[in-house]
Amino acid sequence: MAICERFGNDRTRLLDILLEVQAQFRFVGPSLMECIARQISTYRVEVEGMVSFYAFFSDTPRGQVVIRLCDDIIDRHAGTGEIARVFSRILGIGFGDTSPDGHFTLEYTPCIGMSDQAPAALLNERVVTCLTPERAEEIALGLMGGLNPGELELPEGDGNNLNPLIGSTVRNNIRLRGEVLLGEVPADAGLRKTLRRPPDQVMEDVERAGLLGLGGAGFPTGHKWRMAADTPAERRIVICNADEGEPGTFKDRVLLTERADLMIEGMTIAAYAIKADGGIIYLRGEYAYLRNYLEAVLQRRRDQGLLGAGADRLGGFDIRIQMGAGAYICGEESALISSCEGLRGEPKNRPPYPVESGYLGYPTIVGNVETFCCAARILDRGAAWFRSWGTKASPGTKLLSVSGDCERPGVYELPFGVSVRELLDLAGAPDAAAVQVGGASGQMINMSQFDRRICQEDLPTGGSVMVFSARRNILEIVEYFLDFFIEESCGYCTPCRVGNVFLKQRIGKIRQGLCQPEDLDYLRELGRTVAETSRCGLGHTSPNPVLSSIANFPLVYAALLKENRNGREASFNIQSALEESRHLAKRRSMIYDPTYDGD
Amino acid sequence: MAETFTFSLDGGKISAHPGQSIMEAADAAGVYIPRLCDTEGLKPQGSCRVCVVKMNGRTVAACTQPAKADSVVESETPEILGYRRDLVRMLFHEGNHLCPICEASGRCELQAMAYRLGITQSTKYPYLQPVRPVDASHPDIVLDTNRCILCGRCIRASRDIDGKNVFEYVGRGIHKKVGVNGDNLADTNVSIDDRAIHLDICPVGCIIQKGRGFFTPIGKRQFDLAPIGGEEKGHEE
Numbered sequence: 009m010a011i012c013e014r015f016g017n018d019r020t021r022l023l024d025i026l027l028e029v030q031a032q033f034r035f036v037g038p039s040l041m042e043c044i045a046r047q048i049s050t051y052r053v054e055v056e057g058m059v060s061f062y063a064f065f066s067d068t069p070r071g072q073v074v075i076r077l078c079d080d081i082i083d084r085h086a087g088t089g090e091i092a093r094v095f096s097r098i099l100g101i102g103f104g105d106t107s108p109d110g111h112f113t114l115e116y117t118p119c120i121g122m123s124d125q126a127p128a129a130l131l132n133e134r135v136v137t138c139l140t141p142e143r144a145e146e147i148a149l150g151l152m153g154g155l156n157p158g159e160l161e162l163p164e165g166d167g168n169n170l171n172p173l174i175g176s177t178v179r180n181n182i183r184l185r186g187e188v189l190l191g192e193v194p195a196d197a198g199l200r201k202t203l204r205r206p207p208d209q210v211m212e213d214v215e216r217a218g219l220l221g222l223g224g225a226g227f228p229t230g231h232k233w234r235m236a237a238d239t240p241a242e243r244r245i246v247i248c249n250a251d252e253g254e255p256g257t258f259k260d261r262v263l264l265t266e267r268a269d270l271m272i273e274g275m276t277i278a279a280y281a282i283k284a285d286g287g288i289i290y291l292r293g294e295y296a297y298l299r300n301y302l303e304a305v306l307q308r309r310r311d312q313g314l315l316g317a318g319a320d321r322l323g324g325f326d327i328r329i330q331m332g333a334g335a336y337i338c339g340e341e342s343a344l345i346s347s348c349e350g351l352r353g354e355p356k357n358r359p360p361y362p363v364e365s366g367y368l369g370y371p372t373i374v375g376n377v378e379t380f381c382c383a384a385r386i387l388d389r390g391a392a393w394f395r396s397w398g399t400k401a402s403p404g405t406k407l408l409s410v411s412g413d414c415e416r417p418g419v420y421e422l423p424f425g426v427s428v429r430e431l432l433d434l435a436g437a438p439d440a441a442a443v444q445v446g447g448a449s450g451q452m453i454n455m456s457q458f459d460r461r462i463c464q465e466d467l468p469t470g471g472s473v474m475v476f477s478a479r480r481n482i483l484e485i486v487e488y489f490l491d492f493f494i495e496e497s498c499g500y501c502t503p504c505r506v507g508n509v510f511l512k513q514r515i516g517k518i519r520q521g522l523c524q525p526e527d528l529d530y531l532r533e534l535g536r537t538v539a540e541t542s543r544c545g546l547g548h549t550s551p552n553p554v555l556s557s558i559a560n561f562p563l564v565y566a567a568l569l570k571e572n573r574n575g576r577e578a579s580f581n582i583q584s585a586l587e588e589s590r591h592l593a594k595r596r597s598m599i600y601d602p603t604y605d606g607d
Numbered sequence: 608m609a610e611t612f613t614f615s616l617d618g619g620k621i622s623a624h625p626g627q628s629i630m631e632a633a634d635a636a637g638v639y640i641p642r643l644c645d646t647e648g649l650k651p652q653g654s655c656r657v658c659v660v661k662m663n664g665r666t667v668a669a670c671t672q673p674a675k676a677d678s679v680v681e682s683e684t685p686e687i688l689g690y691r692r693d694l695v696r697m698l699f700h701e702g703n704h705l706c707p708i709c710e711a712s713g714r715c716e717l718q719a720m721a722y723r724l725g726i727t728q729s730t731k732y733p734y735l736q737p738v739r740p741v742d743a744s745h746p747d748i749v750l751d752t753n754r755c756i757l758c759g760r761c762i763r764a765s766r767d768i769d770g771k772n773v774f775e776y777v778g779r780g781i782h783k784k785v786g787v788n789g790d791n792l793a794d795t796n797v798s799i800d801d802r803a804i805h806l807d808i809c810p811v812g813c814i815i816q817k818g819r820g821f822f823t824p825i826g827k828r829q830f831d832l833a834p835i836g837g838e839e840k841g842h843e844e
Contacts, residue, residue: 038790053775053788060777060786335779352776357653357671499757499776499783501654506697506735509781513733530731537693540666541656 012047019048020368022058022350026065027293027331034110035069061352061498063117063334064293071106071113073151075099076130080119080255081488082411082474086126091144092116098148112151118336118492119255120294123411123474124181124418131157133296135178138163168265173301180262181418184434186405188385188397189263189378190421193270196314198387202277203321210281211237214383216391218403223249223339223376224446224470225545226402229383235363236371237282244284245372246275246325248380249344251292253336254447255492256472259407260377262419264291264298267381268305272327274380276314277387278373279325287327288367290344293334302329336496340544341374342366343498354498355544378407378471398424402463410435412475422462429458431473439477442561447472448489449549451556452482482564486553487515493550504547507538511554518568522579525569528558612676616660617683623674630658630669633682639836640682641691641723643698643716643810644758645670650767655758657694657720659687666690692724700732701781703753704811710820711812713828717756719835739784744793747817748804752784755813761785765803773797785813 011028015021025044029036036044041055059065075095079088096102099112106113122128125137134157136147150160162177169176185191202210215230236244248271252260263271275287291299306327310316316326335353337343342356345367366372375383382404386394395403402424408431411417415436422431432440444452445462446469453460453467460467476485490512499505514531517523535551542548558565570578582600590596596604611624616633623632628651633640644655653671660669661681669682681687698704698717706712721727742750757776762785765773773795777786789795797804804814825831 051772051775051788053772053777053786056786057775057777060782061779352779357668359673494780497780499778499780502656502694502697502701502757505757505781505783506701507693509735510697510700510732533689534693537690541659541690541694543653543656543668 009043009047012044017048018350019050020348020350022048022050022055023062023330023333023347024350026055026058026062027333030065030070033069034072035066037067037069041067057352058350061335062332065333069106069110071111073111073132073157074113074115074130075151076115076117076120077103078118078120078122078126078128078130079116080123080126080492081485082119082123082256083126083128084488085412085476085480087139087141088127090141091127091129091139094141094144095148098145098152117294117334118495119253119257121252121258121261121292122178123256124258124409125179126411130294131160134158134160135176135294135297136160136162137177137179168301171301173304174265174298176297178261178265178297180265182262182266183410183416183418184420184422186397186421186423188394188405188421189267189270189381189407190419193267193385194388195269196273198384199273199276199314202280202387207237207281207283210277210387213386213391214281217386217394218391218401219379219382219386219394220402220464221376222378222382222406222470224254224449224468226464226468229375229379232363232373232375233278233282235361236284236373239364239371241371243286243370244279244282245367245370246278246282246284246287247341247344247348247367247372247374248275248287248289248377249339249341249374250295250377251290251332251339251344252295252377253292253339253496254449254470254472255489256411256444256447256474257409257470258411259409259419259471261295261298263377263381263407264295264302268302269309270381270384271377272305272309272315272380274375274382274384275327276319276322276325277383278375278380280322282371282373283323284373285323285325286367286370287325288330288348289327290330290332290338290348292338293332296331299329299331335498336492337498337544337546340546343544344374345372352498354500357543376470399461399463399465401465402468406462406469407471408462408469408473409471410473410475413437413440413477413480414475424463425461427459427461428453428467428473431462432458432475435475437475437477440475441478442476442480442482442485444472444474444476444485444553445469446552447474448492449546449552452485452553452560453556454560457560482557482561483515483519483568486557487512487519489553490515490550493546497546497550501541501543501547503538504542504544504550507534507542507547508550510534511538511551515554517579518565521568521570522581522584523569524572524577524579525566527569528565531555531558612674614674614676614678614680616680621674621680625673627674628670629660629662629667629672629674629680632674633669640669641720641836642670643695643720643756644760646760646807646810648768649760649763652759652763655694655698655756657691659690659694661687688724692726695720695724695726696730696732698756699726700730700734702735702737702755702811709754709812710815711754711809713823713825713831714806715812715830716810716835719830722830723834723836735781742787742791743817744791745797745817746793747799748792748797749815749817750785750787750792751813751815754811755785756811757783757785758810759785760808760810761803761814764805764808765797765801768802771796771801771803773801773803
């Protein structure tokens with residue numbers, strides 16, 4: 009198979025091979041798995057393990073156009089349901105189905121990073137946003153009429169989205185530019201200063217600036233670089249985590265669109281500091297529309313002698329783009345490394361940590377898009393300048409992705425320490441009743457907590473801020489987040505694989521009014537077991553929506569719970585308890601259905 | 608002999624050498640830490656989480672966590688026992704574990720672990736009741752993944768000992784299961800003599816040898832004679 013050969017029949021490039029096979033054949037069935045396995049010297053079941061792990065692969069044929077409608081909670085509130093009905097009606101297929109002629113597949117997908125312009129969908133790689141039933145109808149009719157997604161007429165995007173290499177309808181929605189990232193940024197000023205200094209001093213600057221990883225985990229960046237640099241090795245690797253998958257975050261999308269050079273500059277500085285020769289940008293599959301542009305930026309930088317063979321001051325450091333294939337868990341750094349190695353995107357056991365043994369066993373630093381951008385700015389302007397914003401534990405500014413029930417959804421660059429209230433005022437959210445800070449894995453806070461501040465000392469976030477008005481159903485939101493974690497758990501460890509399912513089932517029962525106050529103890533205990541015993545950050549944080557909503561919205565739960573009185577289980581409903589027996593017996597009960605006469 | 612160090616496990620002193628996991632050091636000292644996915648002779652993977660302990664206050668898997676000098680490790684505390692019970696219950700409820708009709712009953716590590724942890728009746732969790740087809744295509748072996756606890760012991764034994772890669776994980780999340788390297792077991796090169804098929808590899812009744820069910824009378828089965836992990840005993844002081 010030519011595709012395998014193009015990747016040198018390299019087992020570690022299996023993710024790329026499968027992406028191309030899926031694109032060409034529209035599925036990866038057993039015989040293709042067999043064929044790939046033989047060529048790259050592995051086993052068919054290993055290829056099957058990959059195909060069944062990533063959402064973008066399928067072992068049965070998909071349509072020429074795969075329509076993935078985002079059903080994130082923000083999109084649902086913005087009207088996904090109606091859009092879904094339009095697509096389904098015009099294309100004549102249900103969700104999860106492929107049309108008999110093989111033209112279309114219709115499916116749902118979790119957050120695609122467009123919450124500020126919801127409802128949104130992917131038509132193959134093309135993004136469509138701000139969908140209304142009318143626009144959905146136009147699109148569906150256009151596709152039915154034989155247009156490719158690329159030929160559809162859509163409103164123009166803004167900024168670099170107009171670049172012919174992107175050519176997207178996506179809007180940046182930059183609402184507030186701070187001085188660190190979204191203001192004027194001189195080209196490669198940080199890199200030029202870096203190259204005049206010894207690597208050690210470069211790391212020192214990042215350490216003194218107090219830069220923390222901005223993807224959510226908040227690990228000290230300088231320390232991470234230092235540990236990788238201190239591990240003896242023949243090669244070191246710099247990976248940029250552009251797998252922005254936390255529901256409600258889209259700030260990396262904007263940086264990738266508007267600050268691609270700054271991000272690559274930051275990666276290059278990191279490579280110089282730790283003496284790395286290999287770089288990878290792990291770009292989430294949903295952002296494939298940015299790939300050609302990013303490739304062009306990389307190529308221009310090679311031509312400028314800033315990357316690749318021409319960059320002799322940098323030991324020939326070069327960067328390749330690794331496309332993801334639909335797996336939230338790959339945002340976890342060790343799962344991301346597994347994915348780059350052509351494996352199932354499962355986190356690795358630590359120790360060893362990636363800084364000791366990461367990609368293909370080499371010391372590896374994985375950093376968020378925003379983190380690399382900040383590092384480049386620190387090297388230009390200095391640690392003290394960076395520290396002049398933010399708080400003691402969280403210096404600098406933060407890009408916040410605001411979505412949901414507000415007038416001005418979009419990206420806000422604000423100093424760390426900003427209060428939720430200030431942010432809500434900027435975004436125009438006078439009737440906010442609940443705010444989810446930090447995405448599905450974050451905290452849900454109530455109105456009395458809006459003076460809490462966004463920073464390590466109080467409310468940390470990778471950038472996602474979802475605003476909900478009093479019209480929204482808190483438990484619907486919580487149940488959605490649990491659905492998301494169930495869908496996105498890799499399944500490696502017991503508590504995350506099974507515990508999240510149990511959490512969701514009980515929340516569902518509460519919503520139906522079938523629970524009593526003791527069920528909150530059940531949720532708290534189960535949530536604690538999942539958070540404490542899971543193997544990686546996904547399971548450590550997946551109970552957060554449940555635990556924080558119980559703590560901060562007790563009345564919402566209380567209204568649905570029924571106290572047991574007089575030794576009776578208030579939540580017990582004889583009719584629903586009989587339902588299964590009725591179904592099995594194919595008849596009703598003469599005792600409990602008084603109107604039933606036995607026929 | 609490499610230099611050794613010590614750490615404390617539930618107040619007892621355990622000696623370890625660099626690179627040893629908490630579990631290995633405890634085993635060497637004769638102190639049992641409950642486990643399901645880990646077994647002698649296979650590389651530990653830390654997936655069932657039953658061996659969780661607290662090391663200096665942080666919850667870690669004893670089978671994959673290297674022992675640290677002078678660390679304080681807690682294992683048999685009410686908190687940890689609570690987690691272990693929850694995890695074992697989750698595994699019971701995830702699959703179909705009907706002990707009275709299962710060929711592995713009495714030598715099943717999941718069942719034995721439940722007894723050790725004092726789980727003797729149905730629990731608070733819902734049953735997920737999977738309905739996956741049973742693979743009885745092979746003349747000697749049956750694979751019933753409805754009884755699988757995803758410990759991956761067959762996967763590691765087949766790959767690392769038999770050199771065959773008959774088994775591998777497929778799917779993700781709650782849909783994750785053990786797949787085989789072919790259309791079904793008969794389509795693979797698995798053999799009844801493989802280490803992966805040996806009775807002590809599958810801790811439950813997921814991999815069954817045809818014609819070999821219920822071969823030991825009740826009362827004389829492996830865990831009728833002694834509880835899993837041996838009798839509980841104090842640590843050396």
